[in-house]
Amino acid sequence: xxxxxxxxxxxxxxxxxxxxxxxxxxxxxxxxxxxxxxxxxxxxxxxxxxxxxxxxxxxxxxxxxxxxxxxxxxxxxxxxxxxxxxxxxxxxxxxxxxxxxxxxxxxxxxxxxxxxxxxxxxxxxxxxxxxxxxxxxxxxxxxxxxxxxxxxxxxxxxxxxxxxxxxxxxxxxxxxxxxxxxxxxxxxxxxxxxxxxxxxxxxxxxxxxxxxxxxx
Amino acid sequence: xxxxxxxxxxxxxxxxxxxxxxxxxxxxxxxxxxxxxxxxxxxxxxxxxxxxxxxxxxxxxxxxxxxxxxxxxxxxxxxxxxxxxxxxxxxxxxxxxxxxxxxxxxxxxxxxxxxxxxxxxxxxxxxxxxxxxxxxxxxxxxxxxxxxxxxxxxxxxxxxxxxxxxxxxxxxxxxxxxxxxxxxxxxxxxxxxxxxxxxxxxxxxxxxxxxxxxxx
Numbered sequence: 001x002x003x004x005x006x007x008x009x010x011x012x013x014x015x016x017x018x019x020x021x022x023x024x025x026x027x028x029x030x031x032x033x034x035x036x037x038x039x040x041x042x043x044x045x046x047x048x049x050x051x052x053x054x055x056x057x058x059x060x061x062x063x064x065x066x067x068x069x070x071x072x073x074x075x076x077x078x079x080x081x082x083x084x085x086x087x088x089x090x091x092x093x094x095x096x097x098x099x100x101x102x103x104x105x106x107x108x109x110x111x112x113x114x115x116x117x118x119x120x121x122x123x124x125x126x127x128x129x130x131x132x133x134x135x136x137x138x139x140x141x142x143x144x145x146x147x148x149x150x151x152x153x154x155x156x157x158x159x160x161x162x163x164x165x166x167x168x169x170x171x172x173x174x175x176x177x178x179x180x181x182x183x184x185x186x187x188x189x190x191x192x193x194x195x196x197x198x199x200x201x202x203x204x205x206x207x208x209x210x211x212x213x214x215x216x
Numbered sequence: 217x218x219x220x221x222x223x224x225x226x227x228x229x230x231x232x233x234x235x236x237x238x239x240x241x242x243x244x245x246x247x248x249x250x251x252x253x254x255x256x257x258x259x260x261x262x263x264x265x266x267x268x269x270x271x272x273x274x275x276x277x278x279x280x281x282x283x284x285x286x287x288x289x290x291x292x293x294x295x296x297x298x299x300x301x302x303x304x305x306x307x308x309x310x311x312x313x314x315x316x317x318x319x320x321x322x323x324x325x326x327x328x329x330x331x332x333x334x335x336x337x338x339x340x341x342x343x344x345x346x347x348x349x350x351x352x353x354x355x356x357x358x359x360x361x362x363x364x365x366x367x368x369x370x371x372x373x374x375x376x377x378x379x380x381x382x383x384x385x386x387x388x389x390x391x392x393x394x395x396x397x398x399x400x401x402x403x404x405x406x407x408x409x410x411x412x413x414x415x416x417x418x419x420x421x422x423x424x425x426x427x428x429x430x431x432x
């Protein structure tokens with residue numbers, strides 16, 4: 001299955017992960033990144049398809065073709081696997097605040113709107129986002145992870161770049177317009193929004209996001 | 217439990233619902249509304265707490281203190297119980313389009329924003345709304361019910377009252393701003409939005425909703 005999957009040495013490690021506390025063998029260090037990525041990929045798919053509650057470390061391990069102990073070894077608890085899976089999925093989103101400084105301030109609404117539509121239009125990034133939304137809506141643990149990563153890291157960084165009163169609330173209401181539009185378009189699939197042209201949506205959403213962030 | 221619960225006659229009906237196809241006895245007609253309401257109330261609570269997928273007709277019947285057959289008799293399938301439970305919860309929301317005509321058109325954004333905040337601030341109406349959101353995000357059947365009721369009935373009626381191109385898309389994007397804000401405030405509970413003053417939110421959201429609906 002895996003191109004550079006773990007060899008026999010790594011396999012014995014999977015069965016007895018405590019050994020990994022010692023100095024890793026050369027085989028292990030070579031195999032580790034590929035195995036770790038495979039577990040993360042499996043985690044994203046499992047969380048996305050089943051949601052947070054129904055996903056278990058065991059089901060992730062099974063999907064990744066490894067022992068559960070190896071999942072625990074790399075990531076810890078289910079919550080920690082979830083956070084790691086989200087963090088990778090959100091890596092581009094966490095870079096979104098940079099969009100505020102990369103260009104004129106009057107274009108920030110359009111840049112953020114295009115960014116949000118971009119990650120949702122792309123099936124590779126849409127899958128983990130769906131997982132996050134589904135899980136956060138249904139489970140308090142997942143909601144807390146969402147708050148920590150998205151609200152604190154992403155929105156507070158955007159707010160930090162605004163020199164306005166109520167900057168955090170402004171960033172959240174701008175995000176709310178995009179979150180609501182993405183929910184109705186990609187999750188609930190309400191028409192005509194679900195089939196609307198991306199440019200038409202940018203034209204209508206960008207001024208709203210801009211207004212929330214920069215209007216006096 | 218129920219103040220005017222079913223008497224012995226109604227109980228035997230619960231055990232053999234086929235009988236109800238005949239002319240209802242006087243006891244049945246008297247008991248029916250209270251029983252029906254009790255089932256609906258139980259359905260709303262079950263869907264709200266467990267979500268669509270984990271709720272069963274049997275668990276609703278148990279919570280309502282009736283036989284499953286009686287739930288099927290009154291409402292049909294689980295999807296139909298869900299639709300009935302939502303429909304009652306959404307009765308005030310389905311009246312929202314009237315807000316457009318009851319007052320000056322330049323106040324429609326504020327009226328809809330206050331309406332949305334009102335139903336979410338009230339725990340009685342928040343519970344079924346949470347059920348709908350959780351279920352619709354996780355389950356295609358529930359999403360279809362949501363689309364049918366909310367999108368088609370509510371948003372199209374609002375759109376029908378706007379004499380503008382792209383009226384349906386406008387109504388959906390206005391709804392998206394409110395849906396996103398309610399999600400982040402009441403479901404994910406992102407701060408400072410979750411604790412923000414209602415009037416502060418009206419001041420920021422109403423112009424956006426107004427703009428989507430009526431700007432040229």
